[in-house]
Amino acid sequence: MLEAKTISVSIPCPWMTLYETIWQPEFFPRWASGLAESTLEKEDDRWLAKGPEGMVKIRFTAWNEFGIMDHYVDVGADQEVCVPMRVVPNGDGAEVLFTLYRLPGMSDKKFAADAAWVMQDLQALKSLFER
Numbered sequence: 001m002l003e004a005k006t007i008s009v010s011i012p013c014p015w016m017t018l019y020e021t022i023w024q025p026e027f028f029p030r031w032a033s034g035l036a037e038s039t040l041e042k043e044d045d046r047w048l049a050k051g052p053e054g055m056v057k058i059r060f061t062a063w064n065e066f067g068i069m070d071h072y073v074d075v076g077a078d079q080e081v082c083v084p085m086r087v088v089p090n091g092d093g094a095e096v097l098f099t100l101y102r103l104p105g106m107s108d109k110k111f112a113a114d115a116a117w118v119m120q121d122l123q124a125l126k127s128l129f130e131r
Contacts, residue, residue: 005115015090025060033117046059058071070082070084096126
């Protein structure tokens with residue numbers, strides 16, 4: 001098993017309204033800084049994007065009534081990384097949860113840096129709904 005860390009942010013927007021707005025792959029570059037410099041191009045059931053470490057292929061979970069926004073990043077060498085993500089109710093707002101896995105060989109420093117990056121991105125997402 002991989003070490004996991006779930007990072008979350010509360011957003012003052014009804015959870016299903018938030019989910020309906022952000023679940024589509026085209027919305028991710030608006031808040032996910034790793035995709036901000038890229039355009040997502042659809043290729044069959046995957047999306048191609050230029051990430052910080054080169055081209056990646058991403059599969060996104062289809063719309064569902066449960067707020068699941070999992071995505072799977074193909075990082076090459078037949079390795080696909082699962083990125084669990086959820087939008088759940090939190091009172092009259094929403095909680096966005098992002099689970100970060102520590103990949104084999106990842107240093108403490110890199111894992112902490114990735115967690116900080118995820119939090120920065122989630123804060124960027126939140127700021128889109130606080131205006």
